[in-house]
Structures are given as C-alpha cells and as structure tokens.
Amino acid sequence: MADLMRCWQLASAEQAYRLELVQRTVPTPAAGRVLVRVRAASLNYRDHINLNKLAGREVSGRIPLSDGAGEVVAVGPGVTRVKVGDRVAGCFFQSWTCGRFDMRHHQQDLGGTIDGMLTEYADLSADGVVAIPSHLSYQEAACLPCAALTAWYALMNRGGLKSAESVLVLGTGGVSVFALQFAVALGCPVFVISKSDSKLERCRSLGAVQTVNYKQFPDWDREIWKLSGQKGIDHILEVGGPGTLGKSLMCVAPGGHIALIGVLTGFGPPQSSLFSLVGRNANISGIYVGSRTDFEEMNKFLEVRQIRPVIDKTFRFEEAPAAYAWLASGSHFGKIVIDV
Ligand SMILES: NC(=O)c1ccc[n+]([C@@H]2O[C@H](COP(=O)([O-])OP(=O)(O)OC[C@H]3O[C@@H](n4cnc5c(N)ncnc54)[C@H](OP(=O)(O)O)[C@@H]3O)[C@@H](O)[C@H]2O)c1
The missing domain is CATH 3.90.180.10 (Medium-chain alcohol dehydrogenases, catalytic domain)
Structure with a gap:
C-alpha cells in the first residue's frame, strides 16, 4: 500500500x-x-x-x-x-x-x-x-449513501409507502430519481415535475405516469391536483423547501404525507401558509438521510429488484x-x- x-x-x-x-x-x-x-x-x-x-x-x-x-x-x-x-x-x-x-x-x-x-x-x-x-x-x-437512502427512508420508514399509493417527486436530481425508481418498483403511480420536457420524457421511460413542466406551469400544484383526479398525492418528496412547500401542501391528499427533505429554494421560512396541512389532516416529517439499518434494508430491495x-x-x-x-x-x- x-x-x-x-x-x-x-x-x-x-x-x-x-x-x-x-x-x-x-x-x-x-x-x-x-x-x-x-x-x-x-x-x-x-x-x-x-x-x-x-x-x-x-x-x-x-x-x-x-x-x-x-x-x-x-x-x-x-x-x-x-x-x-x-x-x-x-x-x-x-x-x-x-x-x-x-x-x-x-x-x-x-x-x-x-x-x-x-x-x-x-x-x-x-x-x-x-x-x-x-x-x-x-x-x-x-x-447510494445519501440520495438513495434519503428517498428510501422518506418513503418506506417514515412514509410507510404501500403499493398503489401515489407519489410526487420534485425535479430530477439524485433524491427524486431514486424515489421514482423505488415507487415504480412497488407499483405506485408516480408524478414528476421538472423544468425540462426532455427530462420528463426520461421520467416517463422510467415508469412515471404523469408529468408537469413547472416552468410552463408555475402553478404546478393545480395541474397535479387535476391529474390526480382531485384526490391529491399520498406521498410528496419535498426537496424544494420554503419556495415549494406551499404548493406541495395544496396538492397533498387528505391524510397524505409530505417528507420535508430539501432546501433547493433556500433556508428561509415557508413562503405560504401551512394551514392546508390542518384542513387535509395531512402529515409532515423532517427527513435527514437514514440509519445503517435502513441502508441495509434498501440494499436488499435494490438487489432483489435489480435496481441500478x-x-x-x-x-x-x-x-x-x-x-x-x-x-x-x-x-x-x-x-x-x-x-x-
Ligand atoms: N434532508 C436530507 O437528508 C437530504 C438528503 C439529500 C438531499 N437533500 C436536499 O434535497 C435537495 C435535493 O438534493 P439532490 O442532491 O437530489 O439535488 P440535485 O441532484 O442537485 O437535484 C436538483 C434538481 O432539483 C430540481 N429543482 C431545482 N429547483 C427546483 C424547484 N424550485 N422546484 C422543483 N424542482 C427543482 C432540478 O431538477 P429539474 O432540472 O428536473 O427541474 C434540479 O436539477 C437539496 O436541497 C438537498 O440539500 C436533503
């Protein structure tokens, strides 16, 4: 050596x-x-x-x-x-x-x-x-250690994701693409927003069912709400933070779960009221990566499902x-x- x-x-x-x-x-x-x-x-x-x-x-x-x-x-x-x-x-x-x-x-x-x-x-x-x-x-x-584990921990450990529940991911970075892959593998309908049509096309090829370009539709929460048949989304991976949380709150399903993960729009206070969380009896969890045990469980899942x-x-x-x-x-x- x-x-x-x-x-x-x-x-x-x-x-x-x-x-x-x-x-x-x-x-x-x-x-x-x-x-x-x-x-x-x-x-x-x-x-x-x-x-x-x-x-x-x-x-x-x-x-x-x-x-x-x-x-x-x-x-x-x-x-x-x-x-x-x-x-x-x-x-x-x-x-x-x-x-x-x-x-x-x-x-x-x-x-x-x-x-x-x-x-x-x-x-x-x-x-x-x-x-x-x-x-x-x-x-x-x-x-795997940060992006994949964060998506896994948010969906599976804290969210208790079940097959057929809907999932929304924001953007197409590391955390979001892993969340998309995990949810698709579990048979969940996945919704994605992105600034890029070509990235949304790639998401559809990975199994996403509904996609919205958030540059074209700045009120993407309304589009997601419509596309969900006005039921809302069961699990949202909130990687945006203060600038997007208000919109996530407007398209989460009653009793649904928002995993608060990221700060892509900064570290300030939420830019809109949190009150729709109450009106929807919804849940919000602060997520910070995950434990070694979660990592090991995720690795078993990756291996069984042959996810790359x-x-x-x-x-x-x-x-x-x-x-x-x-x-x-x-x-x-x-x-x-x-x-x-
Ligand atoms: N709490 C935790 O444990 C934890 C763990 C990992 C990451 N994070 C946080 O989660 C966030 C994502 O991390 P990452 O490593 O996955 O990032 P990343 O790979 O850099 O992904 C960033 C992507 O997010 C999308 N995006 C940017 N601004 C957006 C907005 N306003 N609305 C919707 N989408 C937006 C863009 O995708 P498009 O080009 O498709 O629009 C961008 O390419 C970061 O804030 C990071 O700090 C937290």
Missing part, C-alpha cells in the same frame, strides 16, 4: 470554499476502524451548499463528499464486522446504526463535520460501512471541480459520479 494518498480538501476563500488537491499520509486504522480504498464517490446538492457556504458551515480543511464506495484494505484491532476485501459504502452518519435519530450523530456526518469520501483512502468506523449490493459497480454503489442507480455523468478524480460545476448547473438527471 502507498504511504501517501491524494485527496481533495476544502480551502477557505472569500465567498466560497475552494477545492484543493493535496497529499496526505494514508491512515492506519485504529481499533474499531477500517481503511477503505475508495473507488468512486458521488455528489449531492449538500456538497454544493458546503462549497458555497450557503448554510454558513465551517468545513475548512475537510475532505468533502458523504458518498463513496470501495474495498476494505485494512482493519484495526478488534474489528470483526467487516474484513479485508469486502466491497462497502460509507454511511452518511457514521454513528447512526439503527433506531431514532440522536443529535450526537451530527458530529459524525461524512464530508461535513468529519472527513468525507473524495479521497483515495478513507478511514471509517467499522460500524459505519455497509456491504454493497452484488449487482452494482463501485460507481453505482457510490450513489441512474448515473448522469462520471468525472475523473482530477476533474472534481468540473463535477461540482455540473451539479451547480442543474443540468443533470440522477447522479454525478467521480471515479477515484
């Missing part, structure tokens, strides 16, 4: 961080830790938020990206859960193995409070990795800044991967 590894880190700059390619010593795993030779990593909107200081987070010197997959090349003393040669992905929250969320997990988020996966070698907790589905490549498996992540584009390790720029452009469909 090499003594030195290459990794990207976030360097402080004026308005945003700057990506810096550096060399560090390859870590030696301590007790309870494993060393993973990372083969691929993937980007999430969160990485754009961190790079551009949109949430004001201090990540100076940090290796970015929560999502990556590779093989275990060394284990520290006492590790029995995984062994050298295992194909694994890192868990977004290294310490959230099962059960309800605990605030201490905020100190254990890869690529945020602790070093992430845009590196040749990652030193992870032996409890913070999962075996990857056997039918997936490292590139595909690198798409939709990769938009793969960049070389040296091209990481270009991968970030492609994410920021909002042109992608599904996931953006970096080969390591």
Whole structure:
C-alpha cells in the first residue's frame, strides 16, 4: 500500500470554499476502524451548499463528499464486522446504526463535520460501512449513501409507502430519481415535475405516469391536483423547501404525507401558509438521510429488484471541480459520479 494518498480538501476563500488537491499520509486504522480504498464517490446538492457556504458551515480543511464506495484494505484491532476485501459504502452518519435519530450523530456526518469520501483512502468506523449490493459497480454503489437512502427512508420508514399509493417527486436530481425508481418498483403511480420536457420524457421511460413542466406551469400544484383526479398525492418528496412547500401542501391528499427533505429554494421560512396541512389532516416529517439499518434494508430491495442507480455523468478524480460545476448547473438527471 502507498504511504501517501491524494485527496481533495476544502480551502477557505472569500465567498466560497475552494477545492484543493493535496497529499496526505494514508491512515492506519485504529481499533474499531477500517481503511477503505475508495473507488468512486458521488455528489449531492449538500456538497454544493458546503462549497458555497450557503448554510454558513465551517468545513475548512475537510475532505468533502458523504458518498463513496470501495474495498476494505485494512482493519484495526478488534474489528470483526467487516474484513479485508469486502466491497462497502460509507454511511452518511457514521454513528447512526439503527433506531431514532440522536443529535450526537451530527458530529459524525461524512464530508461535513468529519472527513468525507473524495479521497483515495478513507478511514471509517467499522460500524459505519455497509456491504454493497452484488449487482452494482463501485460507481453505482457510490450513489447510494445519501440520495438513495434519503428517498428510501422518506418513503418506506417514515412514509410507510404501500403499493398503489401515489407519489410526487420534485425535479430530477439524485433524491427524486431514486424515489421514482423505488415507487415504480412497488407499483405506485408516480408524478414528476421538472423544468425540462426532455427530462420528463426520461421520467416517463422510467415508469412515471404523469408529468408537469413547472416552468410552463408555475402553478404546478393545480395541474397535479387535476391529474390526480382531485384526490391529491399520498406521498410528496419535498426537496424544494420554503419556495415549494406551499404548493406541495395544496396538492397533498387528505391524510397524505409530505417528507420535508430539501432546501433547493433556500433556508428561509415557508413562503405560504401551512394551514392546508390542518384542513387535509395531512402529515409532515423532517427527513435527514437514514440509519445503517435502513441502508441495509434498501440494499436488499435494490438487489432483489435489480435496481441500478441512474448515473448522469462520471468525472475523473482530477476533474472534481468540473463535477461540482455540473451539479451547480442543474443540468443533470440522477447522479454525478467521480471515479477515484
Ligand atoms: N434532508 C436530507 O437528508 C437530504 C438528503 C439529500 C438531499 N437533500 C436536499 O434535497 C435537495 C435535493 O438534493 P439532490 O442532491 O437530489 O439535488 P440535485 O441532484 O442537485 O437535484 C436538483 C434538481 O432539483 C430540481 N429543482 C431545482 N429547483 C427546483 C424547484 N424550485 N422546484 C422543483 N424542482 C427543482 C432540478 O431538477 P429539474 O432540472 O428536473 O427541474 C434540479 O436539477 C437539496 O436541497 C438537498 O440539500 C436533503
């Protein structure tokens, strides 16, 4: 094994961080830790938020990206859960193995409070990795830890999604395309909104039944309501946040569920009244990724259903800044991967 590894880190700059390619010593795993030779990593909107200081987070010197997959090349003393040669992905929250969320997990988020996966070698907790589905490549498996798990946890754990219930996804980024794939696999009618007709066409080819272009129909909630036969949508994956929540509330079904996930329209207060939640006896859940147990359940589902992540584009390790720029452009469909 090499003594030195290459990794990207976030360097402080004026308005945003700057990506810096550096060399560090390859870590030696301590007790309870494993060393993973990372083969691929993937980007999430969160990485754009961190790079551009949109949430004001201090990540100076940090290796970015929560999502990556590779093989275990060394284990520290006492590790029995995984062994050298295992194909694994890192868990977004290294310490959230099962059960309800605990605030201490905020100190254990890869690529945020602790070093992430845009590196040749990652030193992870032996409890913070999962075996990857056997039918997936490292590139595909690198798409799972944040986007896929968030969609799965929102729909299945918190939403209790059942076959034939309707699902609405906003846009065609990482979380939304996974949610579309999971819901279609369960036989649920899926509704999608996007700014792009060609992306909506791709959603229909993946099994979506109804699509609306939100640029053409800024009042897309009315269109969705009509298309649902005025019944509303049983499960909405709210990745927009303050600027879209009001519309989601106007097309959720009575007794339906809104999974509040994202901040694509910012971190401010909702731009409209929340009161229709009451009038519809509807539910809303705050979602933050999911636990290792949810990840393992999702992986079984992916394997049984032979579902493969939709990769938009793969960049070389040296091209990481270009991968970030492609994410920021909002042109992608599904996931953006970096080969390591
Ligand atoms: N809470 C959590 O655990 C968690 C986990 C993952 C992600 N997130 C959040 O969820 C959001 C999505 O993340 P991601 O990684 O999937 O993002 P992404 O891959 O960058 O997807 C962004 C896509 O969303 C669509 N979009 C943008 N603005 C929109 C709007 N106003 N209305 C409807 N659609 C819009 C666009 O798709 P079209 O081109 O099709 O319009 C855009 O390409 C982000 O805010 C992220 O921070 C939260």
